[in-house]
Amino acid sequence: MNNPNNYVRLGVLALLWGSSFLLIKLALGALSPTQIALTRIVLGAAVLLALCALRGMRPSRDRKLWRHIAVAALFGSALPWVLFGLGEQTVDSGLTGVLNATTPLWTVLFGLFAGREAMPPTRLGGLLLGFLGVLLIFAPWQGGSLLSWGVLACLSAAVSYGIGYVYIGRNLTGNHGLPPLALAAMQMVAATGYALLALPLDGLQPVRWEPLALLAVAALGIFGTGLAFAINYRIIGDEGATTASTVAYLMPIVSVLLGWLLLGEELGLRVLLGMAIVLLGVALTRRSPAPKPVAAPAPEEDEMSNQLRTKATRTTRTTRTDELPPIEPPGAWTRIRLALMRGSQLYADLATNHPLK
Secondary structure, eight states: OOSTHHHHHHHHHHHHHHTHHHHHHHHTTTSOHHHHHHHHHHHHHHHHHHHHHHTTOOOOOOHHHHHHHHHHHIIIIIHHHHHHHHHTTTSOHHHHHHHHTTHHHHHHHHHHHTTOBOOOHHHHHHHHHHHHHHHHHHOTTSTTOSOOHHHHHHHHHHHHHHHHHHHHHHHTSSOSSSOHHHHHHHHHHHHHHHHHHHHHHHOOSOOOOOHHHHHHHHHHHIIIIIIHHHHHHHHHHHHOHHHHTTHHHHHHHHHHHHHHHHHOOOOOHHHHHHHHHHHHHHHHHTOOOOOOOOOOOOHHHHHHHHHHHHHHHHHHHHSOGGGSOOOOOOOHHHHHHHHHHOSBOOHHHHTTSSOOO
16 A cells, blocks of 8 residues: 555454444444434534535535435435344344445446446456355245345345445546545435434334443444544545455454354354355456557568558548548447446445445
């Protein structure tokens, strides 16, 4: 890394985001899922707005930009955080972290549907391998399958992240005159509105006085949301999005270890093997194809090329533009290949140019 301190920041970021599933599990002892999501969003927004104020950043007043922010806030923050709270009522925090690790796979899949993702064979193989790992985790061929409504809620949260990242990659990355930190603060403000609208679902019940649970939700909002976004923003600025996105490999490991050490959760060998396969698939989907080396022409070929170029130049000078032969349109197979190769980088850009975890 360019800055050795970013190794420490990356470890702290993995701990903050990986422990968020443990904190949600603890916070359920005092609050409902929508209450947890609202508290987390409000505290995270307060931290991010304070950091923006210290750095002289102001939210934009562009209505079109706010409309894009509102969509990103729904799929990238409010909806998945409510779904994770609902799911963890019956699902272990470690397994939730494993299911969250499928987010890059959904990002690639929806990016392909949206026409934004290139799909070389290596990435396609990684996508298929990752979903095979998910299938191994669920093991539908066994009578005691893990597939339940709580697991489906957690998996739906990862799907929502994937939709949000693709939308952000299409509409919020680029030149808006605002740094990612300011965009993240705006997103938390918009997410607050969604959380308030969802509060009547199960958030009108009284909050139970459980000090540990209340401390957990406070830590989730201040550190796991606000401070974590700021750290991620610093790593992106110093090292780039690709380096910052390596935290995706560390988060499920942290969530599994914390659930095992602090809550006594245990994951079977099949689930751990499925997690390893998912992470391997994620690594393959984020691997860029190596550029093909261009061989230097032989001396005879170089001389012939010069002669051909000279002849072509003379012919062009004596040929009228309207006499040039028409260019034939590409065939169907060529158009398909161009469509598949079109697009942008994968999860490294979509998931980290604008932090959402």
